[in-house]
Amino acid sequence: MAERLKATRKMKSIMKWYYIEAKYARYIGKKVAWITSGGPVEPLIAMNIIPVYPENHGAMIGASKMGGRMSEFAEGLGYSSDVCSYTKNDITSSITKESPIKGGLPEPDMLICSNNICGTVLKWYEIQARRFNVPLFIYDTPFVHTEFTDEARGYVNEQTKEYIKFLEKHTGKKFNYKKMQKVGKLSLEAMRLWKNVLETAEHKPSPMTAFDAFFHLALIVTLRGKKVVVKYYRELLKELEERNRNNIGAVDNEKYRLLWDNLPIWFRMRWLSEKFASHQAALVADTYTQAWCGVIDYIDENDFLGSMGEAYTRIHLNVGVDQMADAIKRFIKQYDVDGLVMHSNRSCKPYSFGQYDIQNLLQDEDIPVLMIEADMTDERKFSESQAEARIDAFMEVIKQRRK
Amino acid sequence: MDKEMAIRKFREIAHNPYGYLQELKTNTGKKMIGSTCAFTPEEFILAAGAHPFRVFGESQSFSGADAHIQAYGCSMVRGMLEDGLSGKLDFLDGVVFPHACDSIQRLSDIWRLNIPSLHFYVLLPVKLDSSLAKSYFLNVLVRFQKDLGKALDTTITERNLKEATVLMNNMRRRLIRLYQLQSEHPGILTGADLSAMVKASMVMDKREVVDLLDVVLAALSKSPAPDKKIKRILISGSVCSHPDIYKMIENKAAVVVWDDLCSGSRYFEGLADENKNPVQAIAGRFTERYVCPAKHLGVTFQMENLKKLVNEHKIDGILFMLLKFCEPFSFDYPDIKTELEKMEIPFLLVEMDRHNEVDEQMRTRIDTMLEIL
Ligand code: SF4
Numbered sequence: 041m042a043e044r045l046k047a048t049r050k051m052k053s054i055m056k057w058y059y060i061e062a063k064y065a066r067y068i069g070k071k072v073a074w075i076t077s078g079g080p081v082e083p084l085i086a087m088n089i090i091p092v093y094p095e096n097h098g099a100m101i102g103a104s105k106m107g108g109r110m111s112e113f114a115e116g117l118g119y120s121s122d123v124c125s126y127t128k129n130d131i132t133s134s135i136t137k138e139s140p141i142k143g144g145l146p147e148p149d150m151l152i153c154s155n156n157i158c159g160t161v162l163k164w165y166e167i168q169a170r171r172f173n174v175p176l177f178i179y180d181t182p183f184v185h186t187e188f189t190d191e192a193r194g195y196v197n198e199q200t201k202e203y204i205k206f207l208e209k210h211t212g213k214k215f216n217y218k219k220m221q222k223v224g225k226l227s228l229e230a231m232r233l234w235k236n237v238l239e240t241a242e243h244k245p246s247p248m249t250a251f252d253a254f255f256h257l258a259l260i261v262t263l264r265g266k267k268v269v270v271k272y273y274r275e276l277l278k279e280l281e282e283r284n285r286n287n288i289g290a291v292d293n294e295k296y297r298l299l300w301d302n303l304p305i306w307f308r309m310r311w312l313s314e315k316f317a318s319h320q321a322a323l324v325a326d327t328y329t330q331a332w333c334g335v336i337d338y339i340d341e342n343d344f345l346g347s348m349g350e351a352y353t354r355i356h357l358n359v360g361v362d363q364m365a366d367a368i369k370r371f372i373k374q375y376d377v378d379g380l381v382m383h384s385n386r387s388c389k390p391y392s393f394g395q396y397d398i399q400n401l402l403q404d405e406d407i408p409v410l411m412i413e414a415d416m417t418d419e420r421k422f423s424e425s426q427a428e429a430r431i432d433a434f435m436e437v438i439k440q441r442r443k
Numbered sequence: 444m445d446k447e448m449a450i451r452k453f454r455e456i457a458h459n460p461y462g463y464l465q466e467l468k469t470n471t472g473k474k475m476i477g478s479t480c481a482f483t484p485e486e487f488i489l490a491a492g493a494h495p496f497r498v499f500g501e502s503q504s505f506s507g508a509d510a511h512i513q514a515y516g517c518s519m520v521r522g523m524l525e526d527g528l529s530g531k532l533d534f535l536d537g538v539v540f541p542h543a544c545d546s547i548q549r550l551s552d553i554w555r556l557n558i559p560s561l562h563f564y565v566l567l568p569v570k571l572d573s574s575l576a577k578s579y580f581l582n583v584l585v586r587f588q589k590d591l592g593k594a595l596d597t598t599i600t601e602r603n604l605k606e607a608t609v610l611m612n613n614m615r616r617r618l619i620r621l622y623q624l625q626s627e628h629p630g631i632l633t634g635a636d637l638s639a640m641v642k643a644s645m646v647m648d649k650r651e652v653v654d655l656l657d658v659v660l661a662a663l664s665k666s667p668a669p670d671k672k673i674k675r676i677l678i679s680g681s682v683c684s685h686p687d688i689y690k691m692i693e694n695k696a697a698v699v700v701w702d703d704l705c706s707g708s709r710y711f712e713g714l715a716d717e718n719k720n721p722v723q724a725i726a727g728r729f730t731e732r733y734v735c736p737a738k739h740l741g742v743t744f745q746m747e748n749l750k751k752l753v754n755e756h757k758i759d760g761i762l763f764m765l766l767k768f769c770e771p772f773s774f775d776y777p778d779i780k781t782e783l784e785k786m787e788i789p790f791l792l793v794e795m796d797r798h799n800e801v802d803e804q805m806r807t808r809i810d811t812m813l814e815i816l
C-alpha cells in the first residue's frame with residue numbers, strides 16, 4: 041500500500057491547535073458557537089467566533105470506538121435506541137465529558153443550527169439550548185424536492201440578515217462586512233481546492249481513497265473561510281498530483297474502482313479499507329465528502345452573503361432522491377467506477393431512505409450495488425461477519441463482469 | 444338518526460376509511476386529495492371542490508414498502524407507502540406533502556417516483572416563531588393555492604376559501620366540544636369511540652361530520668354524566684388508534700380525558716380567525732398554536748404545552764405512545780420525563796408499531812402504572 045499522505049500529520053496538528061484554541065476561547069476573549077455540519081460558518085469566522093462542530097466530534101468518537109457505549113448511556117436517559125447516534129454521543133459527552141478530546145468540547149456561547157442536513161439537528165440543538173441555556177439560531181432551509189422556489193430564496197436570504205443581527209446581538213460587536221468579503225472568497229477558494237483534491241481520484245490508479253477523503257474532510261467542514269485551510273489543501277493537492285505524475289496508487293495494483301454513498305462507518309474505517317484493498321478495489325469517491333464542494337456554482341464570489349442562502353439550501357441532503365441519483369450518475373462517469381457501495385445508515389434516515397429508489401434510478405448505468413447495514417458510530421448496529429460475506433460476494437460479481 | 448347510529452357510522456368509517464372514500468368518489472365524482480400530515484391546509488382542497496382526507500397507513504404488512512424504505516422507518520411512513528403501492532388508494536387523485544419529519548420528506552420523493560398521482564408540496568418553514576417565517580408561511584400557502592387550482596383546473600377564490608374555513612372551524616368546534624365533554628364528564632363516551640370519531644372526521648365529508656357530531660352532542664348534553672371516581676389520563680405522542688388501549692385503561696377505572704396526538708387533538712385544535720383574510724387566518728392557525736415536535740416554536744414549547752394540558756385537565760397520569768424509529772417525538776421525551784419526575788406526575792412510555800397487538804408485557808406495564816395512580 042502507498043505510504044501515508046504527508047499532509048496527514050499537518051492536518052492533525054491543525055486540528056489539535058484548533059481544538060486547543062476553542063478550549064481556551066474564554067481566556068482569549070473569544071466566543072464559541074456550536075454549529076451543524078452543513079451550517080453557514082463563514083459569518084462566524086468573519087466575526088472571530090470559534091465554530092465547534094459536534095458532528096465532527098461525533099466522528100472522532102466513532103473513530104475511537106466509543107460510539108456504542110456513549111449511545112447506550114444516552115439511551116439510559118430515555119433516548120431511543122433507534123435515533124441518530126451523533127446526537128446521542130453529543131448528549132452523553134456534554135454530561136459525562138467523555139471524549140477523545142480531553143474534557144470534551146468547550147461549552148457553547150451560542151448554537152447555530154441549519155436543518156439543511158436533517159430535522160434531527162433541530163431537536164438536538166433544542167436539547168442543547170435547554171442544557172446550556174444559550175441562544176439558538178435556526179437557519180431554516182426549505183427542502184428542494186424538485187424546485188428551489190422564489191419564496192424559499194427570499195426566505196433564506198432574509199435569514200442571512202437575521203443571522204447577522206443575531207451574531208451582532210450576542211457578541212455586542214458590529215458585523216465586519218469587509219472581513220466577510222475576504223472570508224467568503226477564502227471559503228470559495230477552499231471549496232474549489234477541495235473539489236480539485238477529490239478530482240485527483242479520477243486518475244488511475246487513484247492517489248487517494250474515500251477513506252482519505254473522510255479524514256481530510258475535517259478542515260473544509262470546520263474552518264472553511266480561514267487561510268490555513270486554503271494553504272493546507274494546496275499542499276495536499278500538490279502531494280496528490282505528484283502521486284499521479286508518478287502513478288502511485290493508494291491501493292496496491294488498483295484494479296476495481298468503487299463509489300461510496302452515505303456517511304463513513306467511522307469505527308471500521310481501517311477494516312473496510314483493508315478489506316476492499318485485499319480485492320484490489322479502491323473506493324475512489326463518495327457522495328458525502330463531495331457535499332462540501334457540490335454547491336460551488338451557486339456561490340457568487342463577489343457576494344457571498346447574498347448567494348450563500350441558495351448554496352446552503354441546495355446541498356446534497358436537502359434535495360430530492362432523483363437529484364441525489366443524478367449526482368451519483370455523474371460520479372459514476374467522472375470517476376469511472378465499477379460498483380456502488382451504499383451504507384444503509386440506521387442513524388441517518390434522510391441519507392438512507394431513498395437508497396433503494398436511487399438503485400432503481402441507476403438501472404441504465406448497469407452497475408452492481410452493495411448495501412451494507414450499519415451505523416456511522418454505533419458498533420452495536422454492525423455485524424462484521426455479515427458485512428464481510430457481502431463484500432466478498434459483491435467483489436466476486438464485479439470480478440466476473442470484468443472477465 | 445340517533446346517537447348510537449351516528450357513533451356506529453363513525454366507527455364503521457374509522458374501521459374502513461378507504462372503503463368510505465371509494466364510495467364517496469363514486470357518488471360525488473369529487474377529486475380525492477390525500478394528506479400525509481396534520482399540517483395540510485385542508486381548507487384549500489375543500490375550496491377547490493375536492494375532498495381532503497388523511498392517508499393513515501392502514502396496511503399491516505409492508506411487502507411493497509420494504510422494497511423502498513428500510514425496516515428502520517417508522518410504521519406510519521411505511522404503512523402509508525404500502526397503502527399507496529398496494530392499490531388500497533386507487534381512488535386517490537393527488538397527495539399533499541407538507542414539510543414534516545425527515546422520514547416524510549423522503550417518503551414524498553419515493554411516492555412521487557412510484558405512485559402516479561398529482562403531487563403537491565407545501566414547503567413549510569420549520570421555525571414558526573419568527574415574523575420572517577410567518578410571512579414565508581403565507582407565501583407557501585399562496586403557492587399551494589395556485590398549484591392546486593391549476594392542477595384541478597379551477598380557481599380557488601377567496602369566497603370559497605372563506606366558506607371552507609368556516610366549515611372546517613365548525614367541525615373543529617364540535618370536536619373540541621366533544622373532547623371538553625369527555626374532560627368534564629369522563630366516560631361520557633368510550634375512549635375507543637372518541638378516537639374513532641376523530642379518525643373518521645379526517646376521512647369523511649366535512650358537512651356530514653358536522654351533522655353527525657351535532658346528533659351526538661345533542662344527545663350527550665341530555666345524558667346524565669357518569670360521576671364515578673376515575674383517574675384522569677392524558678395520551679401524548681404521534682398516533683394511537685388502538686381501541687384495546689382505551690379499553691384497558693377504562694377497565695382500571697381510568698379514562699383518557701385528553702390527548703396530545705396527531706391522530707387526536709392536534710388535528711382539530713385551534714380555530715382559524717374568520718374575520719381575517721382566509722389565507723392569513725389559515726397560516727395563523729398553524730403558526731400560532733401548533734404543537735408538532737418536528738417544528739420549532741422555542742425550546743420549551745412542548746414541555747410547556749404538556750404542563751398546560753396537565754393543569755387544565757387535572758391529569759393524574761400520562762401515557763406516551765411513540766412509534767418506534769420516530770425521531771422528532773422521541774428526542775423530546777427525556778427532557779420532558781425529567782420535568783415530569785420533578786412534578787411527580789406518573790407517566791409511562793410505550794414504544795410500538797402502528798398496528799402492534801397490545802401484548803402481555805405492555806398490558807402489565809400499563810396496568811401497573813394505572814394501579815399506582
Ligand atoms: S447523521 Fe444524519 S440524522 Fe444525524 S445529524 Fe447527521 S444528517 Fe442528521
Ligand code: SF4
Nearest residue numbers: 517519544681766769
Ligand atoms: S411517527 Fe415520527 S417519524 Fe413517523 S411520520 Fe410521524 S413524526 Fe415522522
